[in-house]
Amino acid sequence: MRQLDYRLAFLILCLSALTACQSANPIRAAETSEQRAYAAYGTFVIFQEKAADLVEQPSIPRNAKLAIIQAEERAKPVADSLLEAYVEFISVKAEFQAGNTSQDKLITASTRLDDWVTRLAPLVNELLRNIKGAE
Amino acid sequence: MDFISLAILAVNGLRTVMGNPALGGGSSVRLDQASELLGILGVLLEQGDDAYEDLKDFTETIQAMVKGGREPSAAEWDILRQRSDDAHARLQRAKEELLEEEEPEVTPDPVPVDRGGNPLEPDPTPAVETLPDDDNPIVEPPQ
Secondary structure (H helix, E strand, C coil): CHHHHHHHHHHHHHHHHHHHHHHCCHHHHCCCHHHHHHHHHHHHHHHHHHHHHHHCCCCCCHHHHHHHHHHHHHHHHHHHHHHHHHHHHHHHHHHHHCCCCCHHHHHHHHHHHHHHHHHHHHHHHHHHHHHHHHC | CCHHHHHHHHHHHHHHHHHCHHHCCCCCHHHHHHHHHHHHHHHHHHHCCHHHHHHHHHHHHHHHHHHCCCCCCHHHHHHHHHHHHHHHHHHHHHHHHHHHHHCCCCCCCCCCECCCCCECCCCCCCCCCCCCHHHCCCCCCCC
């Protein structure tokens, strides 16, 4: 009986966690490549701003600040590449809609955009780990 | 126990299970990614700070985009790009300040001069360092 209570409690906890996942997961909420790219880039920007707030606080140790800055410096070029891939995707999409390019090219551009989203995600995680470490 | 505490507990519990094959988790890349995601959410919930609220608001923006069947506009991208550039500039300014703190200005040792202001020649005899008597160890000669 006690084991059942534990299971029930764990189930409630899992449901709570899933609710939390749903309410704060921009990338999961997105459906198209463009939305996913925008969601990934926006998530990066949110943590970037958080990082900037932290490094301006005198109470944060110097080493922690430098670690945050380095993590942001690693992620920033990837985020910039994601932006470039998005601009390229938009251009190919316009050409496709005008009938000037093939669907294959559009799919390739879309795949490339998704690829940059995948590359950015672990770097954002690393940035967050450093933010957490500083706090 | 309030909702946030409950959610933190749940997220951390799920993360432990998902990251540990012995507990039935970690069997695929997808699960690893989910574990990482739960880690992030756990951290944010634990912090209870603005970043979590911002992330929640941003998720709602994306959900509205999906619901309305629209893509992000050029103006929306520009706003994000500007915010990113601003944050990056603040981080770089902080970095410069930190590095300046690390390297204090080095002033050269003053060169000794004679009464006419000409630099003096260095003394060719090497200086012999002597320790105060109290600090001089007494070394017994080997027998």
